Amino acid sequence: MSLRYRQRLFLYFSVVFTAFSIGIVVVEQAREKTYKTEALEEKLEAYTDIIHAKLVQKGQPFVAQLKDFQQVLPADLRVTLINSQGKVLYDNSVDSFLLMENHAERVEIKQALSKGKGSEIRASETKHQEYLYYAKRFGDNYIRVALPYDIQLQAFLKPDNAFLYFMLAFFATFILIIHLVTFRFGKTIKQLRDFVLQPDQYENNKPLFPNDELGEIGAKITDNYFHLKKSRSAVLVEKQKLLQHIQISEEGICFLSATNEVEFYNGLFIQFINGLTDEPTSEAAVILTDPLFVDLQQFIASREQNYFETHIHKHGKTFSLKANIFDDTSFEVILSDITKQEKTKQLKQEMTGNIAHELRTPITSIRGYLETILEQATIPEDKKTHFIQQAYNQSIVLSEIIRDMSLIAKIEEGPNSFVLEDVNLTQLFLKLKEEVSETLELKKSVLNWQIPADLIIQGNASLLYSLFRNLTDNALRYAGEGVSININLYNQDADFYYFTFQDNGIGIQEEQHLNRLFERFYRVNEGRTRESGGSGLGLSIVRNAVAFHKGKISVKNRKEGGLEFLFSLRK
Numbered sequence: 001m002s003l004r005y006r007q008r009l010f011l012y013f014s015v016v017f018t019a020f021s022i023g024i025v026v027v028e029q030a031r032e033k034t035y036k037t038e039a040l041e042e043k044l045e046a047y048t049d050i051i052h053a054k055l056v057q058k059g060q061p062f063v064a065q066l067k068d069f070q071q072v073l074p075a076d077l078r079v080t081l082i083n084s085q086g087k088v089l090y091d092n093s094v095d096s097f098l099l100m101e102n103h104a105e106r107v108e109i110k111q112a113l114s115k116g117k118g119s120e121i122r123a124s125e126t127k128h129q130e131y132l133y134y135a136k137r138f139g140d141n142y143i144r145v146a147l148p149y150d151i152q153l154q155a156f157l158k159p160d161n162a163f164l165y166f167m168l169a170f171f172a173t174f175i176l177i178i179h180l181v182t183f184r185f186g187k188t189i190k191q192l193r194d195f196v197l198q199p200d201q202y203e204n205n206k207p208l209f210p211n212d213e214l215g216e217i218g219a220k221i222t223d224n225y226f227h228l229k230k231s232r233s234a235v236l237v238e239k240q241k242l243l244q245h246i247q248i249s250e251e252g253i254c255f256l257s258a259t260n261e262v263e264f265y266n267g268l269f270i271q272f273i274n275g276l277t278d279e280p281t282s283e284a285a286v287i288l289t290d291p292l293f294v295d296l297q298q299f300i301a302s303r304e305q306n307y308f309e310t311h312i313h314k315h316g317k318t319f320s321l322k323a324n325i326f327d328d329t330s331f332e333v334i335l336s337d338i339t340k341q342e343k344t345k346q347l348k349q350e351m352t353g354n355i356a357h358e359l360r361t362p363i364t365s366i367r368g369y370l371e372t373i374l375e376q377a378t379i380p381e382d383k384k385t386h387f388i389q390q391a392y393n394q395s396i397v398l399s400e401i402i403r404d405m406s407l408i409a410k411i412e413e414g415p416n417s418f419v420l421e422d423v424n425l426t427q428l429f430l431k432l433k434e435e436v437s438e439t440l441e442l443k444k445s446v447l448n449w450q451i452p453a454d455l456i457i458q459g460n461a462s463l464l465y466s467l468f469r470n471l472t473d474n475a476l477r478y479a480g481e482g483v484s485i486n487i488n489l490y491n492q493d494a495d496f497y498y499f500t501f502q503d504n505g506i507g508i509q510e511e512q513h514l515n516r517l518f519e520r521f522y523r524v525n526e527g528r529t530r531e532s533g534g535s536g537l538g539l540s541i542v543r544n545a546v547a548f549h550k551g552k553i554s555v556k557n558r559k560e561g562g563l564e565f566l567f568s569l570r571k
Helices: 005-055 061-072 109-113 151-157 161-199 215-248 269-275 284-290 289-301 339-375 381-413 424-433 436-440 461-478 510-517 526-532 538-548
Strands: 079-083 087-090 117-123 132-138 142-146 252-258 263-264 307-314 317-325 332-338 419-424 446-450 456-459 482-493 496-503 552-558 563-570
Touching: 005 117, 005 132, 005 142, 005 161, 109 117, 109 132, 109 142, 161 215, 215 381, 252 269, 263 284, 263 339, 269 284, 269 307, 269 317, 269 332, 284 289, 289 317, 317 339, 339 381, 381 538, 419 424, 419 461, 424 436, 424 461, 456 461, 456 563, 461 482, 461 496, 461 538, 461 563, 510 552, 538 552, 538 563
Parallel strands: 446 482
Antiparallel strands: 079 087, 079 142, 117 132, 132 142, 252 263, 252 332, 307 317, 317 332, 419 456, 482 496, 496 563, 552 563
């Protein structure tokens, strides 16, 4: 079982202090024993000095002198005289001392030989008892005294336990202090640990730390955590917004790391990749290997600039390829399908040319007629009137072109400017028939409709009128004479009315022209159409008016002859 941090801290401090305390006790007791031993040796040295002083007195043999003097010495004091060769000359504890072995190799004798005195505690080979020996050299001889190393002497040399008791009390007190300190310290550490392991439980209240340096650190850590969590939540929200934006973006986006590893891409990126490459793939990293993207690969390899853009044309489509390198050398690749934009751009260019071409004809005509009148002073009045009339007619054509262009631009760019209202189509057709009645009579044609009298459409009256007026004008101009024009409601559902607008005229012989009839300024027969008049924008207005009312329109040749337009209008 692993110990907690406080327990380990307490154990570390306890072991260190225990070792320190034991060391002090051991050293102190060793020093006390040394001091007592030295004191005892000083006492034994004093005995040797007294014995030596007695031996130098003259008058009696030294054996007799020592026996007489023994009475004033301690009863258990063993006295031995040894000559320089180590032979025992006297031992008061052994009767046959002359037979004792040579003592030259005894430790205390060897120390006395080199230092003048020596001591040792050992068992006596003669008495078979432990003694504390002390020997001192006097000239060529040694005087050795010894005390039995018995319980009494051991007790004398034993260190005093008062210091040991003091150290035990000090040790217990210090251990208690260590316990309190580590408990306080460990409590803070435990709070930090609990907070780190389960920070969610402190969602509503922060942990309270002690008022000390460690507590300040803990409080700062928790403050930083909650601040970081708040910032992280905000970043995650923004990241989710960004990812959602990327997923619904109309651009294919792929992010790559500094080491060219794909980190993220949206589904549209893979869709565009498959629209470009010859083989289907689900790997965004194909842009790093496919020859189609060689320019991008060279840019990534060199990274001399931070931005790259090119266009790729494949399978009839045009894609924009962009790359941005970020500060950390990671980068993004953006693929966009710009086929529609390129087509629109081309159409705008064509339209600009068509507009210039269409405006040039009436303006040139007006200028020519007016220059003729101004430059020829003798021009007959009837001729002059004719030229003025022709100039006026061309100005009407010019006005119609400008009017129709403005109407198309308004439908496409400002559809919200058209007011929606309930429009009764029967009343609209009556108004239309009245306004084209002269042309119908001139062309010997008729206009009929088969719709309910109360049919109402929620739409813009002006655009609905332009829709049917331009279809009618188109039929009267190009279908021929004696034409029957019919408008029918052939179907309806919950959302739409379905109409057919047809004539029994000459129709269009070359059907490849049918798909282009709704293009601006498109003419099936350039010369003949100009003679017939019109701005060349009528059917384009029709298509935009139908689109404004959420419908669709198509055209075809009728089997019986003539053209038929089929279109829907939202109820």
